[in-house]
Amino acid sequence: MKNHPKFASFTTGQRQAYGLIIDGGVIDLAARFATRYPTLMDVVVANAFNEVLETSADLKPDFPLSAITFDIPLANPEKLICVGVNFPDRNEEYKDGQAAPTNPSLFIRFPRSFTGHDRPLIRPPESHQLDYEGEITIVIGKAGRRIAEAEALSHIAALTLCNEGTLRDWVRHAKFNVTQGKNFDASGSIGPWLVPFTDESQLADIRLETRVNGEVRQSDRTSRMIFSFRKIINYISTFTTLVPGDVIVCGTPTGAGARFDPPIWLKPGDVVEVEAEGIGLLRNTIADEVL
Known part of the structure; x- marks a missing residue:
């Protein structure tokens, strides 16, 4: 079974964010795309998964999974x-x-x-x-x-x-x-x-x-x-x-x-x-x- 990329919404401290789950941790994409794609919903709407993946290709995790609390992936879908x-x-x-x-x-x-x-x-x-x-x-x-x-x-x-x-x-x-x-x-x-x-x-x-x-x-x-x-x-x-x-x-x-x-x-x-x-x-x- 192919190993597909995993994009999660999460809370760390008092801050809500989203990122790429990799190597037992998470790359903070919300910080890197704060202006263009501030939430995971923005990535979905813009069909930007490939773009953010390419930008993250050589990055290491910013947080271990133990430092985050998982949220539902999309907080406010229309339906x-x-x-x-x-x-x-x-x-x-x-x-x-x-x-x-x-x-x-x-x-x-x-x-x-x-x-x-x-x-x-x-x-x-x-x-x-x-x-x-x-x-x-x-x-x-x-x-x-x-x-x-x-x-x-x-x-x-x-x-x-x-x-x-x-x-x-x-x-x-x-x-x-x-x-x-x-x-x-x-x-x-x-x-x-x-x-x-x-x-x-x-x-x-x-x-x-x-x-x-x-x-x-x-x-x-x-x-x-x-x-x-x-x-x-x-x-x-x-x-x-x-x-x-x-x-x-x-x-x-x-x-x-x-x-x-x-x-x-x-x-x-x-x-x-x-x-x-x-x-x-x-x-x-x-x-x-x-x-």
Whole structure:
């Protein structure tokens, strides 16, 4: 598997920045491109990954990883859209006798509902039914409306991972939506970094795995997705213009905690890892909200 460059947003001291992860540390790109590309979002919007890579070719890390706190890669995307029920076994989990849907199920999350790599997912006092959903996530790099499937991958700027943490009882508070249970502050995570997208092999048939305390709970391959990355981009762009920096979370395999009998909810001290070949490993602990 090719070793792709990794661009992360982070905090060091009181300063928010972004950089290139290399040799156990990070090259501070925010300091070097403070005027032209002050944030990682600016790099995405300008399609400037190659430019900043060339500038960083001979540089050494400015900080060790121990000196930074990972933030979500893109702090304020215009849109953060999630795809539900996108693996065959996941559809069968619902036991409703229905065939796989002909169009993807979609819902919206807010950036505040996510935290970064190696930071705790927060279990709120309103519910202890915090669950995990490991997912591959794409970042749009080129704007488009009604994007043809044949052209869809050319609109991807980068890849990352998501633990699309969910408060299961709160997604059932109303008849037609899941918004409440998907948007508690810091209940999910995105990261650790963005991997620039270069060709279809990065997504065609890679393994996605979620582990809780080292136990494999979810494992599947992107080649089995009900709706391909091409279809997802085509479908979403039919009703809304996709713009650079938009984030699309592309669905989770079977095996979430809600599907055990009895369900197994995340609790303080648990460690959840989401890993995908060629992208990386997103790790989070669980903590109760401090009131």
